[in-house]
Amino acid sequence: MAFENQDMAKRYWSENLKIMGVLLAVWFAVSYGFGILLVEPLNQISLGGFKLGFWFAQQGSIYTFVALIFIYVVKMNQLDKKYKVEE
Structure with a gap:
């Protein structure tokens, strides 16, 4: 990659960061927030027979x-094209 x-x-x-x-x-937010901090309120909701807090x-x-890995790939491909450094 040459700039x-x-x-x-x-x-x-900067854009990558x-x-x-x-x-x-x-x-x-999803792993710590939903899975630990908000587990009690989320457990009031059921998803597929399991409490939502437990599911998260x-x-x-x-x-x-x-999903975030795939989003990162798409965003980085767009960034590479923007700066003309795509493979």
Whole structure:
């Protein structure tokens, strides 16, 4: 990956960090927030016969993480095209 100048490389890296920060914040909110902090209110709701808080703690954070991987791939491909550094 070669950039035309240092400024372009810094902007690319800055946008990359912003994408990662947002996705990690979503993952944290789902895994820690829904699976631990909000487990009692969520347990009042049932999903497939299981309490929703339990589901988030056991499965929801994993599904969210896998979805975020695919979102990251799409966003990074868009970023690469924007800065003309795609493969």
